[in-house]
Amino acid sequence: MASYQTCRRNSHKGAKTAEAERAHGWLTGAGDCIHLFGAAIYINVAEHPARLRLDDTDALAQWRPAYKRGFAMQAPLALVSALLGGAAWSTTNDPLWALGAVIMLANWPYTLLAIMPLNRQLEATGSGSDPNTRDRLVRWGRLHGARSLLGGAATVIYMIAAAAGSLTANPAD
16 A cells, blocks of 8 residues: 555646646647747738739739638637637636737737728739729738737737746645
């Protein structure tokens, strides 16, 4: 029969393992946030400026598939990162995790309310011969920059929460 000390020691190891698994999950959420931020910055710093060097017809033709692929990648990253940030907050009670999650989740309503109407206009444009194409693409880049800022803010907040050691369970538990 195992002694009290052996059971206590094994129980403590199990708690550390569970804590490490939770920490891994929260850091995965922060990692998703970093990936989203990196992709968003790439679009603002490299892809969109290069697109704007094309004539309007080619710029619009390049924007269409790039937007669809970017949405398919970035939307799930924002959602998963927000969910894992929320889970970290519910486990740690550290408000930084909640703040990061809310900011990351803010990408969804911002995209739907501020960017989606412009996306629809760009998608409905028959060709780059529309005189508003260039202005719409430039405006899209500015609006996407705000999404990059949201991702950057959430990344910084998640990193501060992780560095502050808030990955441990709430001491009141």
